[in-house]
Amino acid sequence: MLNRISLRSLASNKDWQEMQNSFSEVSGIGIRVLEEDGRIFTTPSNIPRLCAEFLKNHPHAKNNESCLPTFLGGKGSIDKNLSYSCHHQSLRNFIVPLRLSDGSKVIGYIILGPVILIGRDKKEDYAQLAEALDIRLDDLWSMILEIKVVSLRGIKSIIRFIEDITKFAIKSSHSTILKEDIQLTKLNKVFNILLDVAFEISQADIGSIMGINEDEQDMTIRSSRGIPEEIINNTRVKLGEGISGIAAKEGRPFLINEKADNRIKSYLSRPYIGSSMVLPIKTEDKVVGVMNLGALKSSEVKFSQDNIQAITKLMQLVSASF
Numbered sequence: 001m002l003n004r005i006s007l008r009s010l011a012s013n014k015d016w017q018e019m020q021n022s023f024s025e026v027s028g029i030g031i032r033v034l035e036e037d038g039r040i041f042t043t044p045s046n047i048p049r050l051c052a053e054f055l056k057n058h059p060h061a062k063n064n065e066s067c068l069p070t071f072l073g074g075k076g077s078i079d080k081n082l083s084y085s086c087h088h089q090s091l092r093n094f095i096v097p098l099r100l101s102d103g104s105k106v107i108g109y110i111i112l113g114p115v116i117l118i119g120r121d122k123k124e125d126y127a128q129l130a131e132a133l134d135i136r137l138d139d140l141w142s143m144i145l146e147i148k149v150v151s152l153r154g155i156k157s158i159i160r161f162i163e164d165i166t167k168f169a170i171k172s173s174h175s176t177i178l179k180e181d182i183q184l185t186k187l188n189k190v191f192n193i194l195l196d197v198a199f200e201i202s203q204a205d206i207g208s209i210m211g212i213n214e215d216e217q218d219m220t221i222r223s224s225r226g227i228p229e230e231i232i233n234n235t236r237v238k239l240g241e242g243i244s245g246i247a248a249k250e251g252r253p254f255l256i257n258e259k260a261d262n263r264i265k266s267y268l269s270r271p272y273i274g275s276s277m278v279l280p281i282k283t284e285d286k287v288v289g290v291m292n293l294g295a296l297k298s299s300e301v302k303f304s305q306d307n308i309q310a311i312t313k314l315m316q317l318v319s320a321s322f
Contacts, residue, residue, distance in 0.1 A: 007035050007098060007108035010170060017042045019165070019317065020110075026201060026314045027158055028148045033098075034109045038072035041108060048114065050143035069095060072109070081152070086114055088129050090121045091147065094155055096162050098170060107170070110162060116149045150200065157196030164193060165317060191223040191289065194281075194318050198311055199225060203301045204293040206273070209281070210237060210244055211289040219248060219290065243278050244290045251287050253279040253308050275302045281315050291315070 016033060024031040024045035032044040044052075051067065067086045068074025076084030076093065083094045093113030097106045123141050130137040150158075191209040199207065206226035210219040218238045221227070240249040247254055256276045274297035281289040291311065295301035 005100065005105065005107065007033075007041055010107065013041065021045045022313055022317055023162065023165075026310050026317075027197075028201075029112050029115055029150075029158070032111050034072065034111065036107055036109075038068065048143065048147050050140075050147065051114070067093065067114075069093075081156075083113075087133075088121075088126060090116050090125075092117055094159060096159055096166070098166055100170065110166065112155070112158065112162075114147055115155065116144075116147055117152055117155070119149060120144060154196075154200035157193065157200055161193045161197045161318075164190065188222050190318060191281075194315065195223045195225060195291065198291060198293060198314060201310060201314065202277070202293055202303065202307055203295070203299075205296045205299055205301070207291070207293040208232075209289055209291050210235075210248075212239070212248060212287065219244065222289065244292060247278045247280050248287050248290045251280045251282065253277065253312065255303060255305065255308055257302060272297055274299060277303050277308060277311065279308065279311055279315065281318070 020031050020033060020042050028046070030044060030047040030051070032040065032047075033042040035041050067076070069076045069078050069084050071078070076086060078084050078095070081094070082096075083092045085091055086093055091114040093111055094115075096110040096112065098108040098110065099106050123137065126140055126144060127137055130140040133140070188211070191211060195207060195209050198204070204225075208221050208224035208227055211222040212219050216239070218236050220237075221232045221235050224232055237245045239245050243254055243256075254277070256278070257274075273294040276292065276294040279291045279293075280287045281291055293303070293311070295303065
């Protein structure tokens with residue numbers, strides 16, 4: 001029975017494509033989904049110009065073999081982080097195995113990348129690749145500059161997020177075959193992963209997620225970054241009070257820069273924060289918490305409506321796993 005179960009038999013290609021497209025748009029990272037044998041399951045999303053336009057048709061990169069790991073017929077050697085380089089040591093791809101809910105079988109792979117870890121090499125370090133591909137170094141460099149730079153911690157947060165979302169998607173489908181009960185990921189774990197990914201996407205300096213308590217009267221901090229322990233333990237916000245409380249009660253986000261909604265001006269008491277966002281976290285039509293993200297005045301980061309839209313789309317992906 002298990003041997004006959006495949007990604008194609010469990011999952012709707014259309015649903016996976018929509019989920020992949022949404023997350024790729026939010027994260028700024030190229031994503032593709034492969035079946036167990038390496039066949040393409042979804043159309044690649046957000047693939048860098050270097051891969052989409054140049055390497056795809058270039059005679060020196062026929063079949064793009066170095067863009068796949070060795071066990072899928074490529075030339076990329078997997079390291080302990082389940083990553084491999086393609087074309088240049090600075091260009092990394094990360095693999096997320098897709099397993100059945102009981103962990104018994106791998107039914108496919110998500111490949112994230114290419115990305116650049118920590119920072120780009122110097123322009124001249126790509127000269128050998130430019131020569132091998134018979135392309136001007138300036139042209140190659142312009143393509144390299146388009147590839148997203150991430151930290152190792154950041155990409156690991158993104159991978160954990162994808163693992164949780166896809167695990168639930170597979171478990172929901174697998175349950176119809178194995179007739180097993182679906183147990184949702186614990187809310188606090190989801191909050192923690194969600195905050196990690198939101199920090200990576202927004203480049204925030206400080207933030208938290210507050211969850212609505214069982215009595216549905218107030219909220220407490222469930223996950224945080226850069227906030228003192230004393231504040232975490234003692235903060236309790238009633239729905240409808242304070243910026244977070246208003247966002248939770250009304251189910252709408254707030255963007256706070258130089259100008260702020262008159263209704264919340266009296267609550268702005270942190271002068272060291274230069275820009276902030278407060279966003280409700282919803283499951284269907286119900287608010288289950290609020291995310292607070294802030295950038296320090298010393299930071300170059302200034303949030304915009306684009307940030308609001310990106311984080312909102314991220315949270316919509318999460319809501320499907322509750």
